Amino acid sequence: MKRSINIWQGIDKISILLFLVLVIMGWFNIYAAVYNEDHKGIFDLSQRYGKQFIWILASLVLAVFIVIIDTRFYFFFAWLIYGGLIFLLMLVLILGKDINGARSWFEFGQVSFQPSEFAKFGTALVLADFLNKRRHELTKLKVIIPSAAIILLPAILTALQPDLGSTVVFFSFFVVLYREGMSPFIFVSGLLMLVLFFFTLLINDIYLEIGIIVIAFLLTWLVTRKWKVFVTGLGIFLFISGALYVLDHFVINSLGNKLVILLSLILSGIAFAYYIYQKKAISVLIIYLFLLGSIIYIDSVDYGYSHLLKPHQRERVEIMLGFKSDPHGTGYNVNQSMISIGSGGMTGKGYLQGTQTKFKFVPAQSTDFIFCTIGEEWGFLGSVTVVGLYLFLLLRLIMLAERQRSVFSRIYGYGVVSILFTHFFINIGMAIGLVPVIGIPLPFLSYGGSSLWGFTILLFIFLRLDASRTEYLV
Amino acid sequence: MKDIYVNRKYVIIGLIIVVSLILIIKMFVIQVVEDTYRMSADNNVLRYVTQYPARGLIYDRNGKLVVFNQAAYDLMVIPAQTGKMDTSLFCSDLGITKAILKEKMKSAVTYSRRAPSVFLKQISAETYAKFQEKMFMYPGFYVQPRTLRKYSRPVAAHLLGYVSEADESLIRQDPYYKPGDYIGKLGIEEAYEKELRGTRGVKIFMVDVYSRIKGSYAEGDMDTLAVQGRDIISAIDLDLQEYGERLMQNKTGSIVAIEPGTGEILALVSSPNYDPGLLVGRIRSENFTGLQADTLLPLFNRAFMASYPPGSTFKPINGLIALQEKVIYPSTRFGCDNGYLFVACHSHSSPLDLEGAIMNSCNSYFCQTYRRILENPRYASVSEAYGKWKSYLDEFGFGKKLGSEFVNELPGLIPPPSYFERFYGKNTWKALNVISLAIGQGEIGTTPMQMANMTAAIANRGYFYTPHIVKSIGSGGRIDSAFTTRHKISIDSVNFESVINGMEAAVNGGAGATARIAALQDIIVCGKTGTAENPHGEDHSVFIAFAPRDNPKIAIAVYVENAGFGATYAAPVASLIIEKYLKGEISEANKWQEQRILELNLINKLPAIETEH
Numbered sequence A: 001m002k003r004s005i006n007i008w009q010g011i012d013k014i015s016i017l018l019f020l021v022l023v024i025m026g027w028f029n030i031y032a033a034v035y036n037e038d039h040k041g042i043f044d045l046s047q048r049y050g051k052q053f054i055w056i057l058a059s060l061v062l063a064v065f066i067v068i069i070d071t072r073f074y075f076f077f078a079w080l081i082y083g084g085l086i087f088l089l090m091l092v093l094i095l096g097k098d099i100n101g102a103r104s105w106f107e108f109g110q111v112s113f114q115p116s117e118f119a120k121f122g123t124a125l126v127l128a129d130f131l132n133k134r135r136h137e138l139t140k141l142k143v144i145i146p147s148a149a150i151i152l153l154p155a156i157l158t159a160l161q162p163d164l165g166s167t168v169v170f171f172s173f174f175v176v177l178y179r180e181g182m183s184p185f186i187f188v189s190g191l192l193m194l195v196l197f198f199f200t201l202l203i204n205d206i207y208l209e210i211g212i213i214v215i216a217f218l219l220t221w222l223v224t225r226k227w228k229v230f231v232t233g234l235g236i237f238l239f240i241s242g243a244l245y246v247l248d249h250f251v252i253n254s255l256g257n258k259l260v261i262l263l264s265l266i267l268s269g270i271a272f273a274y275y276i277y278q279k280k281a282i283s284v285l286i287i288y289l290f291l292l293g294s295i296i297y298i299d300s301v302d303y304g305y306s307h308l309l310k311p312h313q314r315e316r317v318e319i320m321l322g323f324k325s326d327p328h329g330t331g332y333n334v335n336q337s338m339i340s341i342g343s344g345g346m347t348g349k350g351y352l353q354g355t356q357t358k359f360k361f362v363p364a365q366s367t368d369f370i371f372c373t374i375g376e377e378w379g380f381l382g383s384v385t386v387v388g389l390y391l392f393l394l395l396r397l398i399m400l401a402e403r404q405r406s407v408f409s410r411i412y413g414y415g416v417v418s419i420l421f422t423h424f425f426i427n428i429g430m431a432i433g434l435v436p437v438i439g440i441p442l443p444f445l446s447y448g449g450s451s452l453w454g455f456t457i458l459l460f461i462f463l464r465l466d467a468s469r470t471e472y473l474v
Numbered sequence B: 001m002k003d004i005y006v007n008r009k010y011v012i013i014g015l016i017i018v019v020s021l022i023l024i025i026k027m028f029v030i031q032v033v034e035d036t037y038r039m040s041a042d043n044n045v046l047r048y049v050t051q052y053p054a055r056g057l058i059y060d061r062n063g064k065l066v067v068f069n070q071a072a073y074d075l076m077v078i079p080a081q082t083g084k085m086d087t088s089l090f091c092s093d094l095g096i097t098k099a100i101l102k103e104k105m106k107s108a109v110t111y112s113r114r115a116p117s118v119f120l121k122q123i124s125a126e127t128y129a130k131f132q133e134k135m136f137m138y139p140g141f142y143v144q145p146r147t148l149r150k151y152s153r154p155v156a157a158h159l160l161g162y163v164s165e166a167d168e169s170l171i172r173q174d175p176y177y178k179p180g181d182y183i184g185k186l187g188i189e190e191a192y193e194k195e196l197r198g199t200r201g202v203k204i205f206m207v208d209v210y211s212r213i214k215g216s217y218a219e220g221d222m223d224t225l226a227v228q229g230r231d232i233i234s235a236i237d238l239d240l241q242e243y244g245e246r247l248m249q250n251k252t253g254s255i256v257a258i259e260p261g262t263g264e265i266l267a268l269v270s271s272p273n274y275d276p277g278l279l280v281g282r283i284r285s286e287n288f289t290g291l292q293a294d295t296l297l298p299l300f301n302r303a304f305m306a307s308y309p310p311g312s313t314f315k316p317i318n319g320l321i322a323l324q325e326k327v328i329y330p331s332t333r334f335g336c337d338n339g340y341l342f343v344a345c346h347s348h349s350s351p352l353d354l355e356g357a358i359m360n361s362c363n364s365y366f367c368q369t370y371r372r373i374l375e376n377p378r379y380a381s382v383s384e385a386y387g388k389w390k391s392y393l394d395e396f397g398f399g400k401k402l403g404s405e406f407v408n409e410l411p412g413l414i415p416p417p418s419y420f421e422r423f424y425g426k427n428t429w430k431a432l433n434v435i436s437l438a439i440g441q442g443e444i445g446t447t448p449m450q451m452a453n454m455t456a457a458i459a460n461r462g463y464f465y466t467p468h469i470v471k472s473i474g475s476g477g478r479i480d481s482a483f484t485t486r487h488k489i490s491i492d493s494v495n496f497e498s499v500i501n502g503m504e505a506a507v508n509g510g511a512g513a514t515a516r517i518a519a520l521q522d523i524i525v526c527g528k529t530g531t532a533e534n535p536h537g538e539d540h541s542v543f544i545a546f547a548p549r550d551n552p553k554i555a556i557a558v559y560v561e562n563a564g565f566g567a568t569y570a571a572p573v574a575s576l577i578i579e580k581y582l583k584g585e586i587s588e589a590n591k592w593q594e595q596r597i598l599e600l601n602l603i604n605k606l607p608a609i610e611t612e613h
């Protein structure tokens, strides 16, 4: 018994307190969101708040179990847990219940279960185990590629459901790789690819490509600080592209503007190569490669999007990304959500006094749009408090992660931080119209057993590892 | 093991702090700075008025309007916004009692105090006009415009279906529907609900405590427009449908007419029927109960929900299978001595070849043909030969749902070989056990629509398109590709010619032809009579036909229940429909026939209807 007492002493009380505050806040706000005069009791099990109460109790039991279990369990079974969850992610594609065209949930009678919520901690465990010994080699492809594969496997499986929200969440594990030494260029490329992907679908490709070329030349000037280099480089490019454009416009007539840009860039590259080789201008080379890579990437995204996807799939993606307003889908939700939050003003309308959310015009107001209720009833002050609580929790977890002596624990800790941060940012961001609507829950606050348990397991494994940070030096 | 990347934590911490700040700034903008989203929440409230889209219209194949919309008004109430008002005046304006007011308010409060609920459904235009002026006196009440269905002619109720309010179980299943929404039930209204319903919109108004609209919220930026439903061009010919219903009045039975070249249903009559206008608006539930209680089952669609043994109309298909299996040839002759074993036949010349047998509807001929099909030495057992026979029927669409838009169509029944194996023993059952199948009697059931489809397949000499009721969605919108896929039957077209010769002779032949009553002056009709055995009363009169013989334009199956032999009533009905469709009117020579059918009343001599469910 002595050892378990130590564990309870060593566990981080501040994180647990923040966890409890968020969970209880969630419960009260779910009550407000689905408030119904006929079922006033907050424990009424026929209502969502009653059910959430049960799930909260169960998650507390779960938390206690996790803390009691020996940490070696997670080292030994990391791969087994990951494998099992990947299997469930595959199984759900076949046996899952089709809800609005996506297969993300298993349904057994009254009980539903969403495997992607659990796959997150499984992935964090395996990533920690894999990088534990190899983190010094994160600059080499032989480590980067398998690490990326560990992340991409569940990301692709959730994309197939399709559940874009979970896919994006898995991508946030790249933050962990960055922390452990992966080149920021890869990290930046990844981010760039994500941003370019959105922009390619959003903006006319030609303007996008011209914009990127302009940025690239400005960067070159910034790096070299030589007007001569800048003007000569631009001159060469403009000359080649101009000539190609005229040629295509009057003679060949079949290249198209995008191919003209790509070809000009490759041809100018030969001229630039001479300069780069002469001056050993590595930074210019990097900018050029980034530029070329971006243009090729944009063209292939555009091609894949307009040729490989069927019209109805395109429409679904556009609606999911919020580019196309579906009068009863996402655009509508965001409008309603912003009205609710905006109508809260500085101090809010008071608990249970919200009118907008009561109209039932904000769909999913107890799950993905729980922040509406907070914004409307607690106002700006309440909203800032919630953001503050998450910020506090995230910074606290980073602090805990950094004090680990075991690399395994630190990597896992950063996994937890990445996941929670992504959920926090996307969920609140979409409720206030900052991020496209990709439905993912707000950790600990949103209604739902799978997500609450998933986050509880994710967090408490880390708190458990932290509590015994002095025991092992894995 | 020095951690050289430890400083990267500051990048991550920085990212988190910056993102949090961005969130807070945006919140500050929408919650504190901008007043687009903020309202003086003290006494102004938003009212969300659903913009119900007009449901799509339904046209017939010639562009005649069949179903359209009329305006109606629902009186809505938001209990939380109601206040002091003159209840006596209110009740007299609406023509209701105070007890009703009390009861309706109570149910509205039970649903939700803050969300709107329907107080009074479909108030009249006059009441609406009167009420609109005094709206300011009744806080919390407002009028919601709706549309109701209206029909250009009181016909085609069965194939159109109707529109009713979405019930609770459906609302739970499909998140699109909200209480008070309408949804199509049965027929075209159900099958094309997604196309017809359009998309709801919502207008947001600011309303003061007296329920007065203060203007659009955020200058209408948050409103969404309703999108009207798409129109449906139905395949039916409205005139033909109406004519068919007139011919079938005072009789029970059905008519299914198909355009063989496309599978489009030209007319689909089930009698007795009802005026579709009876199931609209406030009178709907009362009329529905009345129709449900009617012993003649007017709500029951016999055209594809009743299954009968096909009788002699099955002979052509048995002839086709026998030819394809090469157990008979067109010239094969069988004698008939007023019957074959225990199956009786009428007197006619004997022996007959295939054409003569179809023309005379000889039972003996087809019993012997069927024996040859089942005792075909190419197959190891009767079971295997029967399985082969059934596989041809499968291809024609028997024993399974055809796959039309009507979800509730019956599959009918063609038993698998195992059914007879169980009855007569696996290796001991014989062709004679099931010989009645030769003449379409016994353990089989087919729907009128399946028979019309078979006739279309014969008319096409070996292929068909799945029967369907809709030609196009909107202008030029394609229908499901399942309806434009040709189903080829593995019987050679030359075999069809032999059977069609027999069907032509049955209508147009000399002595012994069984369906001469269906002959038309200058159109070659090919047909076959049938009598569906009815153990509960007089047999049903059945007739299948297509016309003209070359390049057929219409294939039809007619069932007149309790009318006896096929030629008596079903054949003239089919002939009249064919003439009406191909010529546009009934010739003088056929007028007496039309008169005879119109005046015929079989309803009174009706026992209970036998139907398979």
Ligand SMILES: [Zn+2]
Pocket: B336, B337, B338, B339, B345, B346, B348, B361, B362, B363, B364, B365
């Ligand atoms: Zn005979």
